[in-house]
Amino acid sequence: MSRKTGIARPSLHRLPIYYRRLRQAIEEGVEYISSEELGQSADVPGSQVRKDLSYLAEYGRPGVGYEARSLAALLEEFLGLVNDKEAVLVGIGNLGRALALYPGFRRYGLQIVALFDNDPSKFGQLVGERVVQPVSRLTDVVRRLNILMGIITVPAEAAQEVANMMVEGGIQVIWNFAPCKLELPESVLVKNEDLAVELATLSHHITRRKLSAQAADAEPKAEENGGS
C-alpha cells in the first residue's frame, strides 16, 4: 500500500527554497520571476523548477515568467504555511532553547505552545513566553490541547521514551534532533535532524580536500583511497 503518490520528495524539499527566493523578490519589488532565476536558488535548472511547480498548477505566463506574489501565495497554501501548527518541545538544553526562540519559525506557522524538561531546576523557568513544565505532564498536555507535532531535543538515551509519550498523547509528526532512530508506529511521521550526521559528511569532504591538497604536487594521477 503505497499511499504517497503525491509530490516527489526532492521536489517538496525545493519548494520552500523557491518560496524563500520569492519573498526576497517581492521585497525587492520584483513582479515577475523566471523559472531559471528561481532555479538558481536551489542549484537546479529552470526545467526542474517548472516540473516541480507543475505538481501544483499552471501558473506561469510564457514569455514573462511567474507572478511573484501569486506564486508565493500558492506555495504558502500548498506547504500549509498559512495554517497555525501547534507543537510541543521537549528538552530545554541549548539547542531546545535556540529552537524555542528561533524567530524564523513564526512566519512558517509554527507555534511552540508548551515546553518540557525532566530537570526540576528548570521547572517554571521562562523561555520566551512559555514556562518549562515537568515532562511527566507531556502526554496529558498533548492530549488536552490536541497537539499534532512534537520537537525532541533531549539526549539520545531519553528520546525514545519521550517519543512514546508524545505518540500516546496523539502526536502524529515528530521533528527529532536527538542522534538516534525512533521506533514508532508507521502512522507517525518522523523527521530526523541529526546535526552530527551532517557534520560527518562535511568531515569527509574536508578530509578529501586536505588529502588532495597534499597530493597536489606528488601524484598527478587520481587514484582511489590508498588506505587499504
Place this chain on the structure above:
Amino acid sequence: MSRKTGIARPSLHRLPIYYRRLRQAIEEGVEYISSEELGQSADVPGSQVRKDLSYLAEYGRPGVGYEARSLAALLEEFLGLVNDKEAVLVGIGNLGRALALYPGFRRYGLQIVALFDNDPSKFGQLVGERVVQPVSRLTDVVRRLNILMGIITVPAEAAQEVANMMVEGGIQVIWNFAPCKLELPESVLVKNEDLAVELATLSHHITRRKLSAQAADAEPKAEENGGS
C-alpha cells in the same frame, strides 16, 4: 558538469547513520552486526548497506556479518572523524551558542576555535572556553590559523558578507544556517542547513494529515472542533 566520481551522495549520508548504530552496538557489547540490522537504522534494506559499504572495502564475513569495531574504525577513517577539523563560528545568537556548546560534535572531530559577532556588547563574552571577537577580525584570524571550515549563524542579510570574509581568509567549507543562498567560488563547498526549509516540508505533511482527518469525519466521534 564533470565532478568527482566518488561515493554517491545518498550513500555518503547514510554512512554516519550506520556509524551511529555501530557505536551503539559496540557499547552493548555486540561483536558482529549484519547488513540487515545496520540498514534498519537508516530505513534501507541490507542490500543497500552492502552496496554503500562496497565503496570502501570488503569487510564483511559471509554468514557472520560485519565486525562492529573494525567497521566503525573504517568509517571513522573514511569520514575523517579521526582528524581534527578546526572551524570558526560567526553569529553568537541562540543557535550559534547552541552549536558552539553542542557536546555531540567533539566525537566527530570538530573543534570550534574562534567565535565572532558584530555586536560590541558581546565582545569578550565567554561561550564555553572561547571568547567572542569582533567580526572585523574574522578574515585575519582565519588566515593566520589556516582554518578550513566556517559555520554561519547570522541573519540572512549578513550571511553573504560573512561568507565573503571567510573565503577571503582561505576557508573552503561552509556550514550555512542562514536562510539564504550564498554566492561563492565553485571551489568552496557550501552545506545549507535552513531549519525553516525543513519545517516547511513538515508543514506540508501536517496540513495533508489534517485534511484527510477532516475528510474521514463521517464517524460520529465525540470531538471538540474549536481548536483551530
Place this chain on the structure above:
DNA sequence: TAGATTGTTAATCGATTAACAATC
C-alpha cells in the same frame, strides 16, 4: 512580428533493491 519563457514530453542519468553464487 520577434524574443522570451512556459508546460510537457522523451531521453538520460542515477539510485535502489531483489536475486544468487560464493563463502564463512
Place this chain on the structure above:
DNA sequence: TAGATTGTTAATCGATTAACAATC
C-alpha cells in the same frame, strides 16, 4: 554439512534535464 550472510550483478524504479511546440 546446514544455515546464514556476504559482495556483486542485473532489473527496476525514480529523478533530472534537454528539447520544443505553444503562447504571451
